[in-house]
Amino acid sequence: MCSRFPLIQWALPWRLSLVVVALLALVAWRPALAQSAAPVRIGVLAYLGNEAAVEEWSPVVTQLSKALPGRSVELRLLAHEGLVAAAKGRDIDFVITNPGHYVELESRVGASRILTLQTGDAPGSADQAIGTAVVTRSDDQRIQRLADLRSQRVAIVGEEGFAGFQVAWRELAAEGIEPTRDLDLRTVGLPMDRVLTAVSSGQADAGFVRACMIEAKPEWRARFRVVAPRHETGFACASSTRLYPNWPIATLRHTDPELARAVTIALLEMRREDSPIVWTVPADYQAVHDLQRELQIGSYAGLRTPTMTAIVRRYWPWIVGLFALIGLGGLYTFHVERQVDARTADLRAAARERQALEAHLQQSREQAEHLARLSVLGELSGTLAHELNQPLAAIGNYAQSLIRRADNQRLTPETVREAAGEMAGQAERAAGVLGRIRSFAKKRVAQRTHVSPDAVVRDAVALFRGMQAGAPPVDVVDELPPGTTVSMDGLQIQQVLLNLLKNGWDATRELPPERQRLSVRLSLVSGQLRIEVRDLGDPLADAQQSQLFEPFFTTKPDGMGLGLAICRTIAEAHGGRLDAAPAANPPGLVFSITLPHDVRAPLSRPAPLADSSGR
Structure with missing residues (x-):
């Protein structure tokens, strides 16, 4: 490792002292680390798929397994958001990812780089290692410049990809091209070779892949070509964009500092003659920060003026939850409305049944009244x-x-x-x-009109006397003001009066002539019309009096017991009452019909008129 110090000192002299101190300090901690059984968990961005990632990063696993005896090393192969979730959930201790994703992880989960991957031996190779190759089919000559991509179908792994999209985006923006607006983007996802498959099959006219990916396989080099290649000094591959620092390995907020030191020392001991992977001191990722600041993405997304698309992308879980609540509320409202509609339909059906029943009852009542009139005529x-x-x-x-x-x-x-x-x-x-x-x-159907109570009474008396041979005298006493009218069905009230007169005649038929006289009195009592029909017959027993208006109760041998029950129904249908009571000055029984107070009468009140001309 000492042979590499001059290179390190030339590239980043200010970091050398830190690394040396870290190396010397960690030597004493190795025995303690070796005794711990906790695995070393490394999250890796598998941009080429899990199988390729295992093959690429297996030297790191081998090196750490040798340097940290007694501890297992686990690779967690994840996509972009999977790495973020694993870091937040403390499921990994280290992260190996692309530079753009690392810069984003700095602000999101507190990632801190400890080393940078070095792909070549030249000084600064770690700082100029990542670029994007815009590729198209070798036999397709339509796209020669980046400006030719406008309106073309372009395959990408996703907008979160660094070399797979964001690096090319910066170059396109310099050409005045907005990818999401001016290109027909086709997102194919990881692994990145899906982009090549989409271009090869004709599903896309071009694609964005990591520089050096085409050169990795001879068949890819023959099938595809790089659009507008830039040849950078010390960089062996064709790139369509400027270059950026290589992949870092970073710790997280919860990573054990002792473990971080041990891993740093172990990875720095990897030599090119023994491993295809070599690590160096952390590179300067300022170029990546500049890219994200220009594009206002990643940790600089807050600089962008919010658009509806950006808001949806950033807050989509909350938006989905809100719409879910709205949907549930709508479903609940729909359910309640269905229940209300069903209940309303039931109520309407019940109302229709009630109306039908009331109509049937009314028809039955009218039929009964008609039969009662026919019964009177028959008698x-x-x-x-x-x-x-x-x-x-x-x-x-x-x-x-x-x-x-x-x-x-x-x-x-x-x-x-x-x-x-x-x-x-x-x-x-x-x-x-x-x-x-x-x-x-x-x-007929019942019809109410404002009629004269006196005229109704006199017609009923005339009908009664005209149909009865030897009919008794009927005195009519009208105490109403002249011109008084009441809202009633005159024929129905006439039917009640005829029944009451006939009952009075039946009750006095066998009595002496002086007790066969009947009387009808019309008066206003408490603003209501009262019609009293009195006979001079013998008093009824209390039991008979209490049952007088019950259906089918009668004191006549050939009676049906419906007359008085129907008469009370008619009075109640008019909003009034029909009562019976012994006369105040015996003998006799008084039937009183009381009708509501919508009486129309003049203010003057003449003297009552006694009349027995109905005989």
């Missing part, structure tokens, strides 16, 4: 025939009288006019009875 059909027989008999008598007078030659115009008038009057009377019955029996 009154006997007396109805009697009422119709009177006008029909009168019409028949007048017709026979006209015939006899005509046969006796005593028919005069005055007689004909008198008979015709009487016949017309009787026919009108019969038509009125039938019209009221037809209107009452007709099946």
Whole structure:
């Protein structure tokens, strides 16, 4: 090793004293290091693939195994980011990588070079050792200069490659070419011979590889040529770019200083006559810093004005996480919306079913009301025939009288006019009875309008008395202001009144004539319309009174027990009530219909009117 000191002193005299002191200091520590069983872990950038890397760096393993007996040496063959992750995870103790990657590791993981690879014996060979060869096929003469690469397909290992991209990038930038914009870059990844495969197969017009790679194999030298070669003094290979320092071996923040000293001494003892790899004192990597500063990459990426692409590249894990959260939020929102839509659909279906059920119930209610009216008509059909027989008999008598007078030659115009008038009057009377019955029996949909309660009551009384032979007197007492109207379905309220009048007549039919009289009173109570129907019948038992409005309960031998239940339903459908209570001045029972307070009445209040003309 002493024979190499003059070369070292000539190249870097200020570092010589440090190396010598380190050599002398580490001799005493070797026994202690040899006794440790922890392996020496070296991370290597495998730019030519794992097999080529093992073959290239096996002399280092052999040398360290001899110099550090009792300790194993492990090579960890990794790519760029793999080396960074291993350094952060303390999975390696040393790093052997290209100069650009090393400068980046200085700022990212605290790497510190201890030696630099020396490829030749000439002074400064370690400082001028790395370049990039822009290669194309030997039979392709289209690309002669770097400027000819514009718009061409160019194969690269990746934008993080030093000799595989960044060194060429600096030269292209000097030509005014922005690779990511002006070239059709084709990233093929490691190992670097994939670049040659892409160029050879025609997938790319040119490629960036490390200088001296073409000269390594005769078949590559024959198949490819270097574009715009530069022949540097002391550098045996063709390079398309300027040269940079060789690969360093560097320690990390967690590397044991004693182990670092021992490894440094062991690697400096490697001689060219015994090994293809020779190490020298650390080279000056200022040229690499200049390159990264110009291109604003690596540890100088912060100088570049942020672009969307740069931001995505730098913060892509966070961006991916953000979009993942947004995606999960969107999926959750979609799931919730699906659930809401499903629930809404269920609610709508339930609402439709409810509406259908309500419509069916309404139809059933109307059907029941119609049947109740028909039932009342059926019960009154006997007396109805009697009422119709009177006008029909009168019409028949007048017709026979006209015939006899005509046969006796005593028919005069005055007689004909008198008979015709009487016949017309009787026919009108019969038509009125039938019209009221037809209107009452007709099946219809409930319709509310503002009508006069007095008119509804009087029509109901007239219908009741017109259909009943020997009907009792009905007194109508109207205590409402003139012109009072209420929103109601007049026919339905008429149906209620007719049922109540008929029930009152049925309850007093067998009583003395003075107790067969019925009365109807109309009044305003607390702003609501009240219609009271009273009879003078015998009182009901308490049990019967409590069941009076229950369906199918009746005190009549031939009754169905639906009349009063339907009447209460009609009153409640109008927002009112139907109640029954014993009369305040016995005997008798009072049915009260109470309707809501939307009563329209004038401010003046005349005296009540008593009327029994409905008889």
